[in-house]
Amino acid sequence: MTASVPTFSGYGLGLRKEHYRDFLETDVAVDFVEVISENFMVDGGRPRDILRRVRERHPVALHGVSMSIGSADSLDRAYLARLRVLVDEIEPLFVSDHLSWSRFEGFNSHDLLPLPYTPEALDVVCANIDLAQDVLGRAMLVENPSSYVTFDGSTMSEWAFIDAMCQRTGCHLLLDVNNIHVSAANHGFDPIAYLDGVPADRVRQIHLAGHSEGVDMLIDTHDRPVPPPVWTLYEHAMARLGPVATMIERDDAIPPLADLLDELATARVLGAVSQRQVAA
Amino acid sequence: MNLAALQRDFRGWLVEGSDDAASRIGAAARPGLAVYQNNYRTQLVACLAETYGHTHAWLGDDAFLAAAITHIDASPPHAWTLDAYPEGFAVTLAGLYPDDGEVAELAALEWALSRAFTAPDAAPMTPGDLAAVDWDTAIIRFTPSLDIIPAATNAAAIWSALAAGETPSTAERLPEPAALVVWRQDFAPSFRTIDAVEEQAIIRCAARQDFTALCGSLIETLGESAGIDRAAALLGQWIGDGLIVGAGPD
Numbered sequence: 001m002t003a004s005v006p007t008f009s010g011y012g013l014g015l016r017k018e019h020y021r022d023f024l025e026t027d028v029a030v031d032f033v034e035v036i037s038e039n040f041m042v043d044g045g046r047p048r049d050i051l052r053r054v055r056e057r058h059p060v061a062l063h064g065v066s067m068s069i070g071s072a073d074s075l076d077r078a079y080l081a082r083l084r085v086l087v088d089e090i091e092p093l094f095v096s097d098h099l100s101w102s103r104f105e106g107f108n109s110h111d112l113l114p115l116p117y118t119p120e121a122l123d124v125v126c127a128n129i130d131l132a133q134d135v136l137g138r139a140m141l142v143e144n145p146s147s148y149v150t151f152d153g154s155t156m157s158e159w160a161f162i163d164a165m166c167q168r169t170g171c172h173l174l175l176d177v178n179n180i181h182v183s184a185a186n187h188g189f190d191p192i193a194y195l196d197g198v199p200a201d202r203v204r205q206i207h208l209a210g211h212s213e214g215v216d217m218l219i220d221t222h223d224r225p226v227p228p229p230v231w232t233l234y235e236h237a238m239a240r241l242g243p244v245a246t247m248i249e250r251d252d253a254i255p256p257l258a259d260l261l262d263e264l265a266t267a268r269v270l271g272a273v274s275q276r277q278v279a280a
Numbered sequence: 281m282n283l284a285a286l287q288r289d290f291r292g293w294l295v296e297g298s299d300d301a302a303s304r305i306g307a308a309a310r311p312g313l314a315v316y317q318n319n320y321r322t323q324l325v326a327c328l329a330e331t332y333g334h335t336h337a338w339l340g341d342d343a344f345l346a347a348a349i350t351h352i353d354a355s356p357p358h359a360w361t362l363d364a365y366p367e368g369f370a371v372t373l374a375g376l377y378p379d380d381g382e383v384a385e386l387a388a389l390e391w392a393l394s395r396a397f398t399a400p401d402a403a404p405m406t407p408g409d410l411a412a413v414d415w416d417t418a419i420i421r422f423t424p425s426l427d428i429i430p431a432a433t434n435a436a437a438i439w440s441a442l443a444a445g446e447t448p449s450t451a452e453r454l455p456e457p458a459a460l461v462v463w464r465q466d467f468a469p470s471f472r473t474i475d476a477v478e479e480q481a482i483i484r485c486a487a488r489q490d491f492t493a494l495c496g497s498l499i500e501t502l503g504e505s506a507g508i509d510r511a512a513a514l515l516g517q518w519i520g521d522g523l524i525v526g527a528g529p530d
Contacts, residue, residue: 038360038361038362038363041361042363042398043398043399043400043401043424044398044399044400044401044402045396045397045398045399045401045464045467046397046467047398048401049467066360066361070283071287072282072283072284072287073284076360078360079360101287103360104284104287104288104290104291105287105288105291106358107291107295107356107357107358108357108358108359108360109290109291109294109316109320109357110320110323110324110327110357110362110365111294111316111319111320111323113287113290113316115283116283116286118283120282120283121283124283147312148311148312148313148315148316149305149308149309149310149311149312149313149316150308150309151286151305151306151308151309152306152307152308152309153281153306186312214315216311217311217312217315219315
């Protein structure tokens with residue numbers, strides 16, 4: 001089993017191109033930045049240069065969207081090899097991807113598609129995580145998805161699936177609190193039960209984000225500020241999990257950096273308060 | 281239904297909108313499946329629009345969206361990176377606009393520039409490096425970002441006008457077929473129009489022909505004096521453009 005990833009309790013932001021200049025030319029008050037791995041798994045040019053220069057200033061977490069750890073036909077070895085090159089160069093704080101699938105039999109949806117929570121899917125996911133961790137030479141963080149469907153064949157809850165996945169592979173968790181809120185609203189489960197059901201000692205990072213309201217369900221758009229219900233859930237998470245890294249993840253409608261730093265300041269305050277309450 | 285069958289049906293739903301596939305995925309999943317199909321198609325349209333911004337501007341919103349839908353229906357993505365998805369859109373456009381050659385050429389130029397943006401790094405030679413080269417045996421190595429694409433229309437001029445925020449001129453065919461050389465200079469993708477002599481010279485160098493042989497072929501094509509002059513001019517141009525990253529024996 002791969003060695004455990006050390007705890008890191010800082011506060012960070014996702015690095016987006018709209019803020020490259022800020023991060024390269026000013027002293028941005030973050031403890032780490034997270035980048036989308038695939039944006040930098042390129043041969044050369046400006047993206048790699050920017051990442052190298054940002055890495056000189058901040059710890060970097062690599063967050064992937066294309067590993068497809070739920071693919072029934074295993075992982076793309078060329079993808080893993082390319083990611084390993086980036087990992088070796090950047091020496092990231094964390095390497096993460098999603099509990100989802102996007103690729104199957106040569107087709108790649110480039111979306112984080114849902115899995116049924118079955119013993120067979122658990123076997124597939126665990127085998128793929130084992131392979132990824134072997135190639136990468138380190139333990140991964142796996143992020144809970146937001147989802148819009150459930151499957152008739154599912155035999156366990158998402159959090160029970162995640163708990164078993166962590167036990168079998170030694171992987172860690174990236175808990176997206178917004179995703180829990182979105183899926184809980186869409187599928188009618190209790191988000192507190194979810195938080196209480198995942199293995200707290202495996203969580204290394206939290207994502208905070210916003211969502212939009214669709215016709216019949218919440219849509220995980222990551223394109224607006226963290227809403228009050230997600231902040232409430234975050235307080236509960238921090239009280240249960242103890243010190244873990246927290247990040248504001250904005251993927252669309254990117255606001256000025258100052259707006260995101262304001263949100264991050266809120267996370268710092270709520271995180272500190274939750275920790276003090278636990279200590280008391 | 282096992283996981284492979286479910287993923288095959290999910291692909292059928294996303295790519296073809298297959299109701300049969302959706303039914304097999306199951307009743308519990310049915311209400312939310314539309315969200316995934318919308319995400320899938322929206323993301324691919326956005327990917328094409330981002331890569332082909334000037335082609336989009338040239339065609340207009342409706343025509344570009346129609347072309348994107350045609351491409352998405354015919355060419356589901358397969359690579360691990362979304363950056364690879366725009367490849368081949370020029371071929372789709374060539375089929376849709378057989379009498380408007382500038383459309384596909386504009387797209388081909390945008391794709392070449394996109395590829396150059398993330399091509400492997402290589403430090404270009406400077407004028408100061410030339411004195412140390414043994415030109416009797418030297419084989420010129422170009423930057424790995426270099427690409428050559430054919431040009432039968434004024435698509436390059438249309439691209440330049442759109443990039444400058446100007447109104448592009450009417451599409452027209454060039455008096456003679458030419459080519460565009462596309463590469464990355466420092467971090468900026470660049471291109472310029474080249475004539476048939478320069479295109480052949482670049483192709484010969486890329487095929488590992490040494491500089492002496494290149495001069496010989498230019499003399500054969502242009503005559504002794506003009507051939508030598510052109511070889512010197514090309515060398516100066518390529519060095520100035522940052523195209524040459526090495527010149528040594530094979």
